[in-house]
Amino acid sequence: MNSAPLTKESGYEVGDLPEHSEKAFPLRKDFWQAMLYLLPSFVLFSVFVFYPMFRTIYLSFFLTDYDGMPSVFVGLENYAYIFTSDEFLKSLRATILFVLITVPAGVILALFLALIANEKLKGIGFFRTIFSSNMGMSVAASSVIWLFLFHPSLGALNQMLSTLGLSQVEWLLDPTWAIISVSVTTIWMNTGFAFLIILGGLQNIDEHLYENAGIQGAGYWYQLRRITLPMLSPTMFFIVTVSLINAFQTFGQVDILTQGGPAESTNLIVYSIYREAFVNYQFGTASAQAVILFGCILIVTILQFKFGEKKVHYQ
Amino acid sequence: MRMRKRITLYILLILSSIILFFPTVYALMVSFMNGREVLSGAVLPSSFSLDNYKKAFESLPLLSYLWNSLVISAAVMAGQLIVSSLAAFAFVFIKFKGRNALFFLFISTMMVPWEATMIPNFVTIQELGWINSYFGLTVPFFALAFGTFLLRQHFKTIPKELEEASQVAGLSRFQFFYKVVLPVSKTSLVTLGIYGFLTTWNMYLWPLLVTNDETVRTVQIALKQMQTKEVSTDWGVVMAGVIIVVIPTLLLLFGGQKQLQKGLTQGALK
Numbered sequence: 001m002n003s004a005p006l007t008k009e010s011g012y013e014v015g016d017l018p019e020h021s022e023k024a025f026p027l028r029k030d031f032w033q034a035m036l037y038l039l040p041s042f043v044l045f046s047v048f049v050f051y052p053m054f055r056t057i058y059l060s061f062f063l064t065d066y067d068g069m070p071s072v073f074v075g076l077e078n079y080a081y082i083f084t085s086d087e088f089l090k091s092l093r094a095t096i097l098f099v100l101i102t103v104p105a106g107v108i109l110a111l112f113l114a115l116i117a118n119e120k121l122k123g124i125g126f127f128r129t130i131f132s133s134n135m136g137m138s139v140a141a142s143s144v145i146w147l148f149l150f151h152p153s154l155g156a157l158n159q160m161l162s163t164l165g166l167s168q169v170e171w172l173l174d175p176t177w178a179i180i181s182v183s184v185t186t187i188w189m190n191t192g193f194a195f196l197i198i199l200g201g202l203q204n205i206d207e208h209l210y211e212n213a214g215i216q217g218a219g220y221w222y223q224l225r226r227i228t229l230p231m232l233s234p235t236m237f238f239i240v241t242v243s244l245i246n247a248f249q250t251f252g253q254v255d256i257l258t259q260g261g262p263a264e265s266t267n268l269i270v271y272s273i274y275r276e277a278f279v280n281y282q283f284g285t286a287s288a289q290a291v292i293l294f295g296c297i298l299i300v301t302i303l304q305f306k307f308g309e310k311k312v313h314y315q
Numbered sequence: 316m317r318m319r320k321r322i323t324l325y326i327l328l329i330l331s332s333i334i335l336f337f338p339t340v341y342a343l344m345v346s347f348m349n350g351r352e353v354l355s356g357a358v359l360p361s362s363f364s365l366d367n368y369k370k371a372f373e374s375l376p377l378l379s380y381l382w383n384s385l386v387i388s389a390a391v392m393a394g395q396l397i398v399s400s401l402a403a404f405a406f407v408f409i410k411f412k413g414r415n416a417l418f419f420l421f422i423s424t425m426m427v428p429w430e431a432t433m434i435p436n437f438v439t440i441q442e443l444g445w446i447n448s449y450f451g452l453t454v455p456f457f458a459l460a461f462g463t464f465l466l467r468q469h470f471k472t473i474p475k476e477l478e479e480a481s482q483v484a485g486l487s488r489f490q491f492f493y494k495v496v497l498p499v500s501k502t503s504l505v506t507l508g509i510y511g512f513l514t515t516w517n518m519y520l521w522p523l524l525v526t527n528d529e530t531v532r533t534v535q536i537a538l539k540q541m542q543t544k545e546v547s548t549d550w551g552v553v554m555a556g557v558i559i560v561v562i563p564t565l566l567l568l569f570g571g572q573k574q575l576q577k578g579l580t581q582g583a584l585k
Contacts, residue, residue, distance in 0.1 A: 030411050033488065037405035040398045041421065044458035049424045052435035059434065068438055113335075116327045129569060130332045132576075133339070136564035138517035140535040141557045144542050145342045148550055156341060159356050188338065196576050220320070249430050252519040256539060270430045270520075277434050278524065287434055294431040301426055 053294070059287035068283040078288040088289065090264045091272040094179060095296075098268055099247040101183040102190075106243055107236070109187060110194035115224075117195075118202045128199065135192030139252030146185040147172075147257055175265035178258050182266050185253050190246065194239050201235030202228070241304045248297055269293050339561075346554035353550050367555035374544070374552065375537055376529055377559065383449075384533040385563075388515040390453040395511045396504060399462030404492050406463070407470040408478065418467075424460045433524065440525050451525045452533075456515065462507050465578070469503035470496060506578025509571045516564055534560045 035042075060078055062070035082088040113131045117124060134142070149155050150171035158168045171181045209227050218226070229236075251270040254260060260267035260275065267275075269289065277286035345353060346367050347360035371377055405411075406418055436455060445451030473496060481491045497504065522533045541556045542548060568575070 030409050034405040034409040034411040034414070037401045037409070038417065041402040041458040041463065044398065044455070045421070045424055045460075047439065048436055048455040048458070049427050049432065052432035052439070053427050055435035056432055068434070113331055116324055116331065119324055121321065121324060121328075124328075127328045127332055129572065130336050132572060133565060133568065134335065136513065136568040137339070137561055138535055138564065139519045140517075140538040141561045142338075144538050144553060144557050145338050147542065148345070148554070149338060149341070154353065154356060154550065156337075156358075188335070191335065196572075200576050245428070249428050251430065255519075255523075256542065273430065273433075274520070278437075283434055290431040290434060293428060297428050297431075298426060 056287045056290050056294075059283055060291050062284050064281075064283040066281060068281070070284070074284070078285045082285055082288050082292070087264060087267070088272065091267045091269055092292075094265060094267055095248065095269045097179060098183060098186075098250065098266075099244065101180070102186050102247050103240065103243045105183070106187045106190050106194060107240055110191050110198050110239070111236070113191065113195050114198035114202055115228075117199060131195045132192045134189055135196065137189060137192075139189065140256060142185060142189045143253045143256035146181070146188070150181055150257070172258055173262055175263050178262055178266050182250075182253050182257055182268075185257065186247070186250060189253075190243065194243065197239050198232070198235055201232050205231045237304070241301065244300045244304070245297055248293060248300070269296075342554045342557050345550055346558050348551050350549065350551060367549075367551040368559070370549070370552045371541070371555040371559065375541060375556075377534070377537060377556070379529065380532055380534045380537045381559070383531050384516055384535070387449060387452045387531070387533060388512045390449065391456045391515040392508050392511040394453060394457035395459045395462050396508055398457045399459050399507065400466050400497065400500075400504070401492075402458075402463045403466035403470055404496060406467050407473075408488075408491075408496070421460050421463055424458075430520065433520070437524055446525050447528055447530050449531055452522060452531060453515075455521075459511070462511070465507055466500065466503055469500050473499060502574065503578055505571065505574055509567060509575050510578075512567065513564055 059070060061073060061075055062078075063072040063074055065071045117128050117131055137145075149157050152158060152168070152170065152173070155171070157171065161168055169177055172178050205228065209231070210223060213223050213227060249270055250268050251274065254266055254268050254271040255274075258266040260271050270293065273286050273289045273293065276282050276289060280286075341358075344358065344360055347363045347365075348357060349360075349364070349366065352360060402421070406414065440446060440451040440455070443450070445454075477495055477499070478491065481495050486494060517535065518533070519535050522536050523539075526532045526536065538553075538556055538560060541553050
């Protein structure tokens, strides 16, 4: 499941709720009434978000038995263990490499598509539909399609290469190519969503800005640099954050395309947690890895809000 | 627009479409091919035979997987709409102590990645006896901070006069909620509904964890099964499976694209 988009606003606007109900309804029982409306969310969040979060941190300090129950308190040893384990370090490196490939490439591709699809041309709706269609492709479906495209002998990619007289590539069997192949699949899958959001951002830009610029004879690139990109920065900020978080959560592509191989080169962190917990039944060390994943996402979010925000231009 | 710019744009649009859409179209073509055509590396099938589709339904209980996916996606969609709209209503229309703090707590759940908490969640589901049950696949996803947030944004635009008028008309708060607030927020509810349905239909990791037999298994897991089942994969059949799995979401997406775009950008940026 994709993560729910984390928005720009989440940290901020909390304070400016409208003073709606003050007059209309009596204030007295308001608190308990509100709690009643919030109860379902609150119970569910407690059971499936807050409790497991703390439980994960707790488990990361223990060795666990075969039922996954904590047996021996080991303090920070699980962390010491994973950070000296070659496997986990490789997994971290692969994850960072994967994030550095997919996020910039995916966002730039989506921006390019949104820019060319934002022009007023005949039949533009058709192109927009095509560009956003990948949003409906599930992880499993996309991965299976690409698994076939990457097939060493039957796959379309190698067939194209041989038609062009080039040597074939071991897309999923060569450690260097495998991470690129998983990245390509991911970028292809995620363009639809990023495209739709950026296109929405482009359409929100006030047309008058362009009209004024057009009269003064500004060229396309000048307008892009001086009007479009600055006005689009809140949207870009949003989509970069969402893409970063999504990239850290990648699982399905790896499970279907490579199972983490070859030589651990695509063993992204969520896949590593999954294997440690549900194949090796090491809930303690798996939890320590999960805490690291949580930390990564927390850091990304904080950095985004701290530094990203300064470069963002708000209307 | 100048002619040259127009032509350049069309060329870029067409090229991008071909590259982006090729994998999907190719999967569709392969789904019509017989084994020999697949092995020969053909691009187009010699005839549009539905044999692979028949085989796909024969090799796996695909119909029951489709049904499971439908039930689960619809249930999560309904659950999210109810739970999120109730919470959003309280955050907008009821003034109470600690409202901002509580809202912040809600929003903070967006930063906890589901994958980081899956170990205790799996144990919880096991202890509840919800492995291989619809409950395990749906209930954990009912509360959604993003949904609450999206709906709150829309509820805030509802004019105060509506609330006062409904009080004059003698409506209780809950009646105001489902007779006035929900109907005027149809756009956002539809957006959230499509979003919830799509993400649930496409879910992969969680169904993999909490199902281990056919009773509630979803179509996404069926795809993995199809592809790993035989030693020499019958790609035509697998691609037929892929097409069967993506058709419902593509239809939903094409039908609701405008709505989804409007609702999502609104929620994201306003």
